[in-house]
Amino acid sequence: MLQVNYITRPWFFDISVEFIRELKQRVNLNVILIIAPATASYLGLSDQEAKRYLNKTLKLEDVLKGENYQRLYPYFEGANVLCKFEEHNESSIKNAFGWSKLLFSNKNIYKADYTIIESLSFADWYFLFRIRNKKLFYIIHDPVAHTGEERGRIDTLNKLYFPYIDKFITYSHFSAKIFSQNFPLYKEKLEIFKMPIYTSLNIGKQKAYEVKKRKKVVFFGRISPYKGAELFYDAAIQLAIDYVDTDFIIAGKAIEGYNPDFLNYNPYQNIIIKNRFIDLEELHEIMSDADLCVLPYLDATQSGVIMTAYAFGLPVLVSDCEGLLEYCFDKENFSFSNGDIDDLRNKMEILISSPDLLALNKQQILAYSKQNVSAKNVDLTIS
Structure with missing residues (x-):
């Protein structure tokens, strides 16, 4: 059976859990949720709870409690789920140290046949460097900036990481068209998913x-x-x-x-x-x-x-x-x-x-x- 890593952040939690629920039935799956105090509310956590967990990696059951855990457990049951807590824009050295600890304690991550990543960050360079010989799939939600939004930092990330990605994934044909127009060098590596209904949000x-x-x-x-x-x-x-x-x-x-x-x-x-x-x-x-x-x-x-x-x-x-x-x-x-x-x-x-x-x-x-x-x-x- 294939072994797969899935790396995501709370911004995409609603869509990612629908995919994870199906993927975990077909592969041996590691899920890493990268959580910052600013994004913890997406998981029903308070800023104070997230700050208590900073610079730690915890199991899902140690982070989510009560009704929130019961609601989300069926989506992850059978997967190895780790919650990596970090601060936004923390120093590169500090973040690399956090990834180093996580990988040292979870060496099965190195054995994955490929890794799916749902959000690129400068802070992830150490992790991506350590798995550089593995296949990397990237789910890209917004290929270009929306009206009124600045994307200079994201554009820099794209130039840095895109050459090392084996497959790009979008959730709409229009998004795929925009991606192909803006990144023609990579359009042959593109796959189009259908968007799932966000069942986890209906409590x-x-x-x-x-x-x-x-x-x-x-x-x-x-x-x-x-x-x-x-x-x-x-x-x-x-x-x-x-x-x-x-x-x-x-x-x-x-x-x-x-x-x-x-x-x-x-x-x-x-x-x-x-x-x-x-x-x-x-x-x-x-x-x-x-x-x-x-x-x-x-x-x-x-x-x-x-x-x-x-x-x-x-x-x-x-x-x-x-x-x-x-x-x-x-x-x-x-x-x-x-x-x-x-x-x-x-x-x-x-x-x-x-x-x-x-x-x-x-x-x-x-x-x-x-x-x-x-x-x-x-x-x-x-x-």
Whole structure:
């Protein structure tokens, strides 16, 4: 049986656990989660807990406790899972020492036939140097920078590491196209996965039945320039007065330095702003109670929010970015012209007034969920 290492970080946890759950059934799998205090909340850990673990490597069961462990254990059962705690941007020497300790205590990592890595970092140079004679696969989520984002550091990393990678993996055909255009030297090494539904995010808490009195339309995710939260807010303003029985919700934390006006002043009672990190319990409450999720992105190679919404059987209205349309099952009714507030408002209005369209889309989501695309992704990896 093949031996494989899988290296990831909490940013990608929602998508990686779906792949890991299938991969561990086919190979002997080592998983290394690289965790910093700034990213610990993705795993349900507090900053204080993460700081207590700094510069240590622990087993998963020593890090995750209670309901959080019970929720995630089935995804990792049978794999050797290590949690490596480090600080962002720590010194190269300190980080190399941390990798040295981890590898000394886990020599089976050297025996892997190949390593899959989901996020490149300057800090990983020591680890990559030690496995330089092994095959290396790289899952690349965003080949180029989004609107309003700087990627100078990432571009430097790419130039440094890309020549040593044996296979590149993307989760959309559009992302693959962008990768091929920007890195033509490596396009022959490219594999395309299908995005899985993020089942781990639906904690499945049962709610007491109650008659639904209000409709809810939600924008969920990090509030940043390219995600179009201001466009959603402006469309919601136009609908809020006529649709007093509908709540328009913006849920997610704004990135540092981005402060759109609606975060400071919002006079509309049925436009609700939740500018904070949304934990799993609140996510479940929002998504389970929503009628429609809206992604008014200005650009996108793919979107985890789509697969988050689909985990709750929630229909999604997307802008017509290629990376979003790829996972839109009804492009006529559930997409709008990118940046066009009139088209966005009209589509939102149609959908919140069309229960039959929403019900049909839920059936399409259910059909996709039954495909088990992660098992097919594993086939592509080990073939």
